Amino acid sequence: xxxxxxxxxxPEAEPTTGDTPAPSPQGRGWWGSLRAGSRRHNVLAGAGxxxxxxVVGVPIYSLLVxxxxxxxxxxxxxxxxxxxxxxxxxxxxxLNSGLFGFVWNTLLVTVAVVAIVVALTTTTAFAIVRARxxxxxxxxxxxxxxxxxxxxxxxxxxxxxxxxxxLYDSLMAIVLPxxxxxxxxxxxxxxxSMRDISDDLYEAMAIDGAGSVRIFVQLVxxxxxxxxxxxxxxxxxxAWNGFLFPFLLTQSEENRLxxxxxxxxxxxxxxxxxxxxxxxxxxxxPILIVYLIARRSLVAGLMGVGGK
Amino acid sequence: xxxxxxxxRLPGSSGSRVGRPGAVWALPALLFFGAFALLxxxxxxxLSLTAWNGLGTPDFIGTQNWEELAGDPxxxxxxxxxxxxxxxSWLVQTPISLLLGVWAAGPQRNRAILSAIFFVPLLLSxxxxxxxxxxxxxxxxxxxxxxxxxxxxLGDSPSxxxxxxxxxxxxFIPLHTLLYQGGARQIPVSLYQAAEIxxxxxxxxxxxxxxxxxxxxxxxxxxxxxxxxxxYFETVLVITGGKHHTTIVPxxxxxxxxxxxxxxxxxxxxxxxxVVATAVSLAMVRFTGFGSMRSTREGM
Numbered sequence: 207x208x209x210x211x212x213x214x215x216x217p218e219a220e221p222t223t224g225d226t227p228a229p230s231p232q233g234r235g236w237w238g239s240l241r242a243g244s245r246r247h248n249v250l251a252g253a254g255x256x257x258x259x260x261v262v263g264v265p266i267y268s269l270l271v272x273x274x275x276x277x278x279x280x281x282x283x284x285x286x287x288x289x290x291x292x293x294x295x296x297x298x299x300x301l302n303s304g305l306f307g308f309v310w311n312t313l314l315v316t317v318a319v320v321a322i323v324v325a326l327t328t329t330t331a332f333a334i335v336r337a338r339x340x341x342x343x344x345x346x347x348x349x350x351x352x353x354x355x356x357x358x359x360x361x362x363x364x365x366x367x368x369x370x371x372x373l374y375d376s377l378m379a380i381v382l383p384x385x386x387x388x389x390x391x392x393x394x395x396x397x398x399s400m401r402d403i404s405d406d407l408y409e410a411m412a413i414d415g416a417g418s419v420r421i422f423v424q425l426v427x428x429x430x431x432x433x434x435x436x437x438x439x440x441x442x443x444x445a446w447n448g449f450l451f452p453f454l455l456t457q458s459e460e461n462r463l464x465x466x467x468x469x470x471x472x473x474x475x476x477x478x479x480x481x482x483x484x485x486x487x488x489x490x491x492p493i494l495i496v497y498l499i500a501r502r503s504l505v506a507g508l509m510g511v512g513g514k
Numbered sequence: 515x516x517x518x519x520x521x522x523r524l525p526g527s528s529g530s531r532v533g534r535p536g537a538v539w540a541l542p543a544l545l546f547f548g549a550f551a552l553l554x555x556x557x558x559x560x561l562s563l564t565a566w567n568g569l570g571t572p573d574f575i576g577t578q579n580w581e582e583l584a585g586d587p588x589x590x591x592x593x594x595x596x597x598x599x600x601x602x603s604w605l606v607q608t609p610i611s612l613l614l615g616v617w618a619a620g621p622q623r624n625r626a627i628l629s630a631i632f633f634v635p636l637l638l639s640x641x642x643x644x645x646x647x648x649x650x651x652x653x654x655x656x657x658x659x660x661x662x663x664x665x666x667x668l669g670d671s672p673s674x675x676x677x678x679x680x681x682x683x684x685x686f687i688p689l690h691t692l693l694y695q696g697g698a699r700q701i702p703v704s705l706y707q708a709a710e711i712x713x714x715x716x717x718x719x720x721x722x723x724x725x726x727x728x729x730x731x732x733x734x735x736x737x738x739x740x741x742x743x744x745x746y747f748e749t750v751l752v753i754t755g756g757k758h759h760t761t762i763v764p765x766x767x768x769x770x771x772x773x774x775x776x777x778x779x780x781x782x783x784x785x786x787x788x789v790v791a792t793a794v795s796l797a798m799v800r801f802t803g804f805g806s807m808r809s810t811r812e813g814m
Contacts, residue, residue, distance in 0.1 A: 251613070251617045252617075254613060254614070254617070255614060255617055255618075255628060258610070258614060258632065258687075259628055259631060259632070261684065262631055262632055262634060262635060262684070262688070263631055265646065265647070265650060265684070266631075266634055268650060269646055269650075272649070322546075326542055326543035326546060327543065329535075329539045329540065329542065329543065330539065330540040330542075330543040330544070332535055332539055333535045333536070333537055333538075333539035333540040334540060336534050336535055337534055337535050337536060337537055337539070337540075338534075339537055341537035341540075342537050342540055345537065345540045345544055348544065348547070348552075349547070351792075351795070351796075352547060352551055352552075353737065353738070353741070353795070354737060354741050354791050354792055354794075354795035354796075355551055355555060355788070355791070355792075356741055356744055356745040356764075356787050356788065356791045357745060358745045358747055358764040358767060358768075358784065358787060359555075359558065359745070359784045359785070359787040359788040359791065360551065360554035360555055360557075360558055360784070360788075361784075362554075362558060362561060362767075362771055362777050362780055362781050362784055363553070363554035363555075363557035363558045363561060363781075364550060364554050365568075365777075366557065366561070366572075367549070367550070367553070367554065367557075382550055383550045383551075385546070385550075386546055386547050386549070386550035386551050387550070387551060389543060389546070389547050389551075390547075393543070418534060418535040418536075418539070422535070443636075446639070447638075447639030447640065447641075447642075448639075449639065449640060449641050449747075449748045450747060450748070454772060464639075465639045465640075465641040465642070465748075466641075468639075468641050468642055468645055469641055469645070469751075469752060472645055472648075472752065479649045479652065482645065482649060483645075483646065483649055486638070486642045486645055486646055489639065489642055490637055490638050490639075490642060493637045494637055497633075497637055501630075501633075
């Protein structure tokens with residue numbers, strides 16, 4: 207038997223955890239299972255969820271309304287009323303303020319961070335799940351503890367190290383620590399996902415005479431595709447939304463990232479809040495696109511962290 | 515591979531050694547993590563014993579920074595504010611995300627649409643969210659100034675701190691909701707069926723099945739939450755700039771280090787963050803046995 211023929215028919219052990227719940231043997235949680243036949247709705251819970259919907263939805267709505275209003279209308283009108291004279295001028299103002307350069311820098315940093323994180327976490331998770339020696343258990347614990355290291359607490363020595371490496375005020379200064387701090391969560395996500403690969407598959411490939419490299423490439427990587435994309439998206443989010451490292455490790459405008467750009471727009475635009483908020487909306491569009499493409503695996507991966 | 519190295523084991527055991535990666539596979543990640551996360555953790559302790567303005571080399575000055583820190587009223591206030599912020603955030607975020615997560619794990623029809631909207635704050639960066647809320651609450655030009663009865667929340671203490679609590683809850687409850695949703699989906703349905711046969715009410719099932727089964731999720735979520743709250747920085751920087759009694763510990767670190775350029779002193783402030791965050795998460799991990807790679811459902 208070849209390795210690849212082993213891979214194809216194996217089912218995912220993890221219950222599907224996207225937005226549409228697949229009927230899984232694990233059940234559908236508390237509300238669905240208790241009195242499943244009666245389909246009685248829990249009014250209280252539904253009401254609570256609706257309240258939270260308002261708490262999230264109303265500010266988002268006000269944000270969008272503010273960005274399509276002329277400044278004069280904005281300062282005079284109630285935030286909950288739809289605008290009289292919708293316009294895209296605010297977006298034009300935001301775009302003409304150097305936003306593109308910031309987005310390009312952020313894109314470069316994001317791609318580099320994702321590449322480093324995916325390369326390092328796939329190999330590490332493989333070792334942790336399969337080697338099961340005292341060493342790898344120890345390494346796993348180091349990463350678990352690493353979850354608790356606050357970014358702020360170590361930013362001064364990181365600043366020192368980046369200075370010593372001669373990287374201050376470069377995009378690389380942001381990439382390295384950002385990638386390092388994305389590792390713990392990503393290792394946790396991937397070990398969870400790789401642990402679900404059945405032992406029989408490893409066994410079969412090993413009997414076939416496959417070494418660890420071949421098992422990694424032909425079995426582990428294809429089988430943990432969903433975990434890997436979760437990790438990629440998580441790392442991308444971290445890089446795209448990061449603030450502290452760009453704030454403290456770069457200086458010049460040519461190395462400015464989008465979050466820092468927004469922060470400086472706050473002063474630059476002053477009271478022109480519609481333009482400022484338009485920049486906020488624009489900054490979220492790339493992440494929104496990634497989210498729409500890969501929503502399911504991101505959500506499933508994040509849920510897995512809590513469930514394991 | 516020769517047969518001599520392929521040792522067969524009992525079915526169900528973890529199988530042969532062939533094709534098992536060595537610990538070497540984990541080494542690059544460990545080294546990288548070591549260089550930018552673990553080494554700094556040691557370095558920050560050393561830097562707290564130095565005087566350093568960010569240029570040149572740090573001068574060793576012994577425990578001077580620590581002595582000054584012990585008597586610094588700004589530090590005392592920052593610790594108090596950080597404690598208040600962390601406690602309030604946990605009290606606000608945990609019950610809401612737990613209930614929302616358990617609810618979202620159910621089969622309701624419009625749940626998918628609701629979950630998608632719940633998710634929106636996760637897509638915005640902390641900076642963007644802070645800018646949004648500052649704009650919304652702006653006392654003179656913000657939209658809330660057109661709603662007559664709305665008070666100036668940002669210009670006062672303690673309401674400025676409560677705004678920070680609210681904004682961070684707004685940002686992070688969706689994430690924790692997801693964690694709880696994932697945890698709740700993994701609870702075996704048989705437990706609820708048994709409870710149903712026994713005639714248990716929804717509330718009892720929640721209290722005696724859901725909550726204990728979510729033990730590990732509660733720990734994970736709480737560790738992330740507490741450590742996260744201890745380190746809020748951007749939100750404070752953008753919304754209040756440390757004014758109106760919102761100078762929490764990380765902000766004090768930034769101010770004394772990068773504004774007043776006393777990085778040695780700021781390192782001492784940072785050390786307290788490390789100690790507190792590590793102690794909190796170790797205590798929580800110990801307390802619940804999370805991290806020992808055991809399954810929640812062990813022994814069932």
